[in-house]
Amino acid sequence: xxxxxxxxxxxxxxxxxxxxxxxxxxxxxxxxxxxxxxxxxxxxxxxxxxxxxxxxxxxxxxxxxxxxxxxxxxxxxxxxxxxxxxxxxxxxxxxxxxxxxxxxxxxxxxxxxxxxxxxxxxxxx
Numbered sequence: 312x313x314x315x316x317x318x319x320x321x322x323x324x325x326x327x328x329x330x331x332x333x334x335x336x337x338x339x340x341x342x343x344x345x346x347x348x349x350x351x352x353x354x355x356x357x358x359x360x361x362x363x364x365x366x367x368x369x370x371x372x373x374x375x376x377x378x379x380x381x382x383x384x385x386x387x388x389x390x391x392x393x394x395x396x397x398x399x400x401x402x403x404x405x406x407x408x409x410x411x412x413x414x415x416x417x418x419x420x421x422x423x424x425x426x427x428x429x430x431x432x433x434x435x436x
Contacts, residue, residue, distance in 0.1 A: 318385040325378035329371045336367020365414040372403045 340363030348356035376399075383396040412418060 315386055318381065322378050322382045322386065325374055325381065329374035329378060332374055333367055333371035336370065337364050340364045340367060362414055365410050369407050369410050369414075372407050376400055376403050 340360050343363060344356040344360035347359055379396050379399050383392050
């Protein structure tokens with residue numbers, strides 16, 4: 312077995328893991344939401360499903376980015392593949408960043424600043 316064959320197997324492994332995270336994480340979120348909905352908490356079911364599915368998507372995207380990076384630096388180290396990787400990583404990073412803002416309700420650097428301060432009774436976050 313040659314180096315490229317091993318690296319293609321590694322890439323496929325990361326791709327399968329990324330898709331599995333997306334699939335299983337989303338299914339687990341929907342099952343959890345169904346249980347919460349069965350208890351009569353419609354808002355909690357929606358909010359929980361949204362948070363958990365968003366987290367599964369974030370983690371799945373990060374694992375798929377790993378697959379793209381490994382493929383580009385080991386299997387196809389060409390200018391075209393590097394440019395393609397750059398675009399893919401840019402799009403996936405934008406999606407991840409957007410999802411994090413949507414899920415947490417604040418910018419990542421604002422979240423760190425507000426979590427260190429004690430909450431004031433009249434202060435809104």
